[in-house]
Amino acid sequence: MAAQALLAVAVLPLLTMLAMAAHRHKLAPALVHGGCLLVSLLLGFIGIASVLKGGADLAALPIGLPWLKAHFRIDAFSGLFLVIVNLGALAASLFGVSYVKHLNHAPRVAAAYPMFLAGMNLALMADDAFSFLVSWEFMSVSSWLLVLIDHEEEENRKAAFTYLMMALFGTFCLLGAFGVLAQAGGGYGFDAMRTAKLDGLQSSLVVLLALLGAGSKAGLVPLHAWLPLAHPAAPSHVSALMSGVMTKVALYILCRFLFDFGPTPAWWWGAIIMVAGGVTAVAGILYALIQTDLKRLLAYSTVENVGIALIGLGIALAFKGEGMLPFAALALAASLYHMLNHSVMKGLLFLGAGAVLSATNERNIERLGGLIHRMPVTAACFLAGAAAISALPPLNGFVSEWLILQTLFLGPKIPNWAMKFGSPVVAAMVALSAAMAAAAFVRAFGLVFLGRARSQAALLATEAPIPMRISLIGLAALCALLGILPVSATTILSQIAQSLMGIELQGTIIEGWPWLAPISVTRGSYSGTVLVASVLFLILVTAVIIKGFGTRQVRRGPAWDCGHKEASPAFQYTASSFAQPLRRVFGASMFQAREDVDMPSPSEIRPARLDVHMRDPIWQGLYQPLIDGVTHLAARLNRLQTMTVRRHLLMMFLTLMLMLIVAALRRVFS
């Protein structure tokens, strides 16, 4: 299986070469995306097959570190992520086939896109640290190029730069984690790392470095800074992958570190990850609430969802540390389910944003509106995605958040105070972020698709072409399917989680079809299938009653609006005004939001103005000082280069003296 997968991946570089060779040809980009579609279809099937088959399949290539070779391995766990990645890639490639026609730099996209897919797939298959990091960096660099597609814009170059820096930071952290593991396990192969025995300090170091490394890629606050910059800059189908899928690759390796490899971290690492996840979730969605750039909003929402997945991982780790393996498996399965769900819904939302972008050339939600009339299919699919990501039943986002909340309810079973107090607080954070996600997506959907068009572009938009619509519909259907029929998916996930925990055949998620219940049926249960059937039945009853009861007359008239006559669409509620109450309540302290109202007196004829000033606390508090520090130090140290020869000689003399004195002191004191 692994060999076939490698062969499939090997097609991708060929596609890149095709794209470069035929960069003048108009059809080449679409063709390349078509090729990517087929490859991801194949890889997706390989993923499904290995999930169903279980066990591990190995392959080795005579490249990479000379004494190690490059090892690849597909087991059920990486198979699952292959499915996640290639599901996203499938939809994105299909979308891309027609989307690239609207892009200015389609050949550039076509050249880098297959490499990006190759990097992600290889990272999931790699079975030694070197191959993994090569693939990982490959993924980073190719996505960096994709962010740089419109490199004529200064802003995009900055975004790409920030992204690459964060990626490199992450790589170094992972490198360190691998290094410690390799030292303990005696080799860079993942096999050695699985059997590595680490002491407490080493375990902590590995977990910390893995968390920072994977976190910087996944968007852990405060390492998320690149996400909202890079995602808007990349073409939408690429941002769908970066957001929906690449972050999952990061979580994949984090899971490997936490649950598959040697470290045996104490429970409190779980607590730390859990709290980090909670903070990430809440901060991410708070940022999302105040964005006006649609893709940036979606990027921040990714931060939120990564936080929720991390909460699941954290509590799983805490359970594992305490030896409560069935609970740990449950938490892990819940988290994996959330990852799967998020990749589907975020892919859907970004592709929806891409459809909007290609129809209107506008990302600013203040300048959109009313698209539901001109793009009904896109609107419906986006609505499904928005509802799913807001954790509304019966869609998939709800199911996984429900499972995560259920595991949090189990948290206080860990016999110590931090978890007893921590789990409720984190549960509150999950609830808060879910509720605010609903607010953010009401705002996003409402401003983009509902109301009246706020710009000419929005007024003239047309529905997306068929391939784009197919991929949107497919993903939306998947959102519904994973929500309504979660049982088979969760069964597989809990098996994978259990095998990773080293326990077999435990009732992690009880699923007497169609019920879904964690650990035991008495702990609460849920059934999407029954729920949907019942709601549909109730809708039917309502409709029948209303049909029988009332009139069927419909009259169109102007909006009433309490008698106000609003001529211009500019009178509508704007994104900023929608966010204002939330901004006031949550933003006052966090963003130091300040509103300056300039209200002219009645005699003046100038317009009134409202200026909102906000400050990004994480950027201002963490990154800006770093940048300033480096700049300052660079300026200070630069003086060293403008000295006279004599002073350079003096430096040499002093260095010599220093070393000689050290040597002399050693003599004296030894």
Place this chain on the structure above:
Amino acid sequence: MDRALQYDTAHLIGAMVLLFGFQLLYQRRIKAVLTTFAFQAGALSIAAAWQAYIQNSPHLYVTAGIALVFKAFFVPFALNWLVKRLGIHRSVETALGIGPTMIIGVALVALSIVLVLPVTQGASALTRENLAMAMSVVLLGLLMMITRHNAVTQVVGFMALENGLILAAVGVKGMPLVVEMSVAFSVLVAMILFGIFFFRIRERFDSLDLHYLETVRGDRL
């Protein structure tokens, strides 16, 4: 001749080289610096010849000859000519006063002794003491280079440093390639002299104070 006398004589000549090294730091006029340097080179030449004699290695006479002809006569002469020809200030421009320089010099000699003496247990007494003095001369030369502005004094500092090296090399029994090294150094020095001349003639700088030459400051495009 008994070994004690050989030793004492070598020691004495080495001490002379070191003494002239100190005197270099003390001089205030360029002409005096050059004269002192000529004496140091002469002392070195004697040291080399003495070593050639007691080690019975005739090639060291070549080193002695180079030291005598090139360093004790030619270089001071050439530098004197340069100073006159280029109209360089006749006084030594110091970056650090004479007094502090001397104090640091003494400290350097102490450091050399502390470092060298205990580590050369295996070597003969002759080599040990010689080495400590050679190292002092090297460090004093370096000190001179960094405490004097003028290009000529810097060249002298460099050559004093080199004298220390040759002193060390001739003092170690059977050191190969000593001649080649002294030739190589002579080439270096010659190039430095040529460089100064070249600079001056070509660019017509006002002073040979390297302070004014140093205008390449990082990036200037």
Place this chain on the structure above:
Amino acid sequence: MNVHLFVLGIPLFTSALLAVVSSLRVSIWVNVVASLASFLTSIALLFHRPDATLWLFIDDFNVSLVVLTTFVGFTTSVFSAGYIARERKEGHLNRRNLRFYHAMYQAFLFTMLLALMANNLGLMWVSVEGATLTTVLMVSLYRTREAIEAAWKYFILCSVGIALALFGTILVYLAAQPVMGPGEEAMAWTYVIKASARFEPALLSLAFVFLLIGYGTKVGLAPLHAWLPDAHAEGPTPISAVLSGLLLNVALYALLRFKMILSANGAALAPGPLMVAMGISSLSLAAFMLYKRDDIKRLFAFSSIEHMGIITFAFGMGGALSNFAGLLHMTMHSLTKSAIFFAVGIISQISGTKNIVNIKGLAASHPVLGWSFLIAVLAIAGLPPMGVFMSEFLVVSSTFARQPLLALPIMAGLLIAFGALIWKTQGMVFSKPSIDPAQGYAAWALAPLFAHLALVILAGIWLPGPLVEWFQAVARMLG
């Protein structure tokens, strides 16, 4: 048959020949052909190693470096052919300059090869000094005020450095002499290394301090590095390429030979901490310095300091992985950095400026050049699948495993340097083009660049078996 004598003889003879040839065309051709000839003969060394003599020898360590040196010497001569022809056409250089340049180029290769092959430590020292002298002359080739000042700075600092290195060499002999008796054997590395376990350790330690400062100046370790950026920036670009790619390696090679002696002694002061300290200081300083650079050649000169810092750090850390990584990094850095300088040479010629701010959008105006340049910079920045990544992978991961606290400055330095390089390169390669696309360059001028990049990428993916064995053997000796 003593192939290595041919490898040494060809450049020496050619140097003499070129000194008398006055036709530019002829001397360019002779230069290229002679470099190719020494490269080809050096390949024979891979298969057949001559016996070691007291003066010259070939072992696992220097064989790869000799081949690397002749290879980069050859590719640079090809690059130089195009570069020099254009400089001559634009009147930056006159005929006499060029005759001198070509003669010195071969002399420089000779001194470096001699330093690499020298068994006698004194001979090694003399050759390194010779390399300094030849490059000083080439750095001042343009005869501009800046060039002469750079050459002067280079000359003075390196002369002092080289003098200190000699003192260290004398001290090593002093340590060897009581054990091995006076004479040439006590200076021949192959003999010394066998006997060094009985040497006075403290004396060796003292010697190493002088050697580290001395050869370290030549390697460009901070704070002894001041000459390096100026010399790189003001000389002709082919010289920058060989300076960065080869000379720094040779100086480091000399230092490592002594480190081996210390390692074999065992009781001597571990050179590791000193080298680690110098490595970290070079890396950190260079990383910050990169930000303020406006001159494209200075930028990459500082990057060389940074990489020499990493390599020194790796050797300082010691251990099989780190030493292997250091050796690999030496090789990869010299291939990559010279490739970068090839690209930089072409870029500065077509744009007529060395100022980074004025170079924009190469990917749009000159796609092949721009992208190759970008790949080369990414390679030097340590991104896979290029060779530097492999060595950085090994260095950083093994450091994290052994000394996590030391890994932090390394990581920070690499990140900061990476940031500067990428930020500047992003501006040069991307954004709106500032260079007229009509400004052309000969297509073959990129051939050396491609050759280097191909090797670097290949090495990142797959390393030939014998090379790995050599490196591992040397890594063991380095302790």
Place this chain on the structure above:
Amino acid sequence: MILTSVLWQVLQTLIAVLAAPLVTGFVRLIKARLNGRIGPSPLQPYRDLARLLRKELVLAGNASWLFRIAPYFIFSFTWMAASLVPSFTTNLVLIPTADMITLVALLGAARFMIALAGLDIGTSFGGLGASREMLIASLAEPAMLMTVFTLALLAGTTAPARIIDYVLAGGVGLQVSMGLSLVALLLVAIAENGRIPIDNPATHLELTMVHEAMVLEYTGRHLALIEAASMVRLQLYISLIICIFLPWGISQSGKGLEGIVLGLFAYGGKLALLAAGLAVFETVIAKMRVFRYADFLGGALLLSLLATLVLYVSEAV
């Protein structure tokens, strides 16, 4: 067994929707009386709904399909949630379908739709209402979930039927955290139903209105559905409080018909009592400023969190 549970489920579903207007009418009546008015009959809401249903539907010019389907979803989601809260018996066939979290989320789904509907026409009032509604929800929903959390920790389950079993079995006793949860849930219930002091269900055209602002554009049968949904929701919350905190009298599974009858009566009595309490509360309290909501609901959130934490102090878990 299954058959009876189906039967009781149908009954529960019908009660959830049929009794709701009566509860609303009853609250209005009590309020009127407290204000010194005679007030309309408690059956007036039925008449209002019937009238709305018969009325012609007037749609704004740019109303989209979303605007037209939203009322059905809002109503059905609310109705579904209401029929899942055990009122007179826990022996309901659909009760494993949803636990307390799902109930909260179902109401959230209804709110999501209504907020979108408010934005659809593109009037400023609609946006204003949606914006405020989402603010309230973003605090009320976590507060409610935390209440659920407390109960789940106490009873070891999130299923309402199990919680009732637990409470009835006397496992709780008098718990501080139950008290705190009750207060928090009451505050949430007030906010979520748009009652004073958060919103005034009786006003229009005030800048402080929330719920009514979103549904300004609805007419005819759509408005009927939305009005009905809010009535159902009011009853749902009262039922929820009853079933968790005052479950006595409810028929647990295994009890016979007389248990059901008793349960029905008990439920009716408790419903009336709480509705009256609500009316009294609304009469004596004044409406808040919009931006005080955050304090009000933030207080609820913290109370519920406190309730969870106090659990450990009393060492119930």
